[in-house]
Amino acid sequence: MATQPTKNKPMYYVWHHFVLLPALFIVALYSIRRYSTVAGEDTEISRLWFTLMALAVVSLGVLVMLRQHYALTLQDRIIRLEVRQQYFEATGQSLRPLESQLQLSQILALRFAGNAELPGLVQAAINEKLSSKDIQARIQEFHFDPMRV
Numbered sequence: 001m002a003t004q005p006t007k008n009k010p011m012y013y014v015w016h017h018f019v020l021l022p023a024l025f026i027v028a029l030y031s032i033r034r035y036s037t038v039a040g041e042d043t044e045i046s047r048l049w050f051t052l053m054a055l056a057v058v059s060l061g062v063l064v065m066l067r068q069h070y071a072l073t074l075q076d077r078i079i080r081l082e083v084r085q086q087y088f089e090a091t092g093q094s095l096r097p098l099e100s101q102l103q104l105s106q107i108l109a110l111r112f113a114g115n116a117e118l119p120g121l122v123q124a125a126i127n128e129k130l131s132s133k134d135i136q137a138r139i140q141e142f143h144f145d146p147m148r149v
Contacts, residue, residue: 020063028056076104079111087122090115098122105132114141 012018031053038046080099087095099107106125109132113121117140125135136142 016063016066021060024056024060024063028053028060031056076108080104080107083107083111083118086111086115087118090118095122098126101126106130106135108132109135111145112136112143113139114143117141 031049035046035049035053038049040046084095084099087093102110102122102125110118110121110125113135117138121135121138124130124138128134130138
């Protein structure tokens with residue numbers, strides 16, 4: 001019997017963690033250093049280094065903020081699991097066979113429904129191709145989600 005690894009390895013996105021982030025960090029530091037030597041001068045080279053520095057710093061900030069995208073993706077996965085569990089508790093059946101017929105936005109809207117109305121809303125969302133706003137409009141017992149980032 002082969003032993004299973006017990007340690008979960010951290011996941012890295014190569015382009016983000018090992019290419020873009022270090023490259024932008026180096027360009028930002030270098031351009032800040034170069035601009036600081038010509039700051040105050042009204043020359044073309046001064047404007048060039050300022051522009052490069054500003055672009056590098058803003059790009060670095062955007063890349064760091066990309067972490068928010070990772071958090072939202074994780075929240076979407078968790079919400080999908082919550083709706084699966086809620087559907088199972090309400091019906092005793094798995095939502096997985098129906099899930100391929102639902103869009104993510106529909107699943108995200110279904111999380112606001114109570115156990116009693118969830119199965120009917122799932123069927124209505126599939127059969128009538130309801131948008132997320134339409135699903136929310138049909139919810140009688142609305143459960144607000146204050147934890148979404």
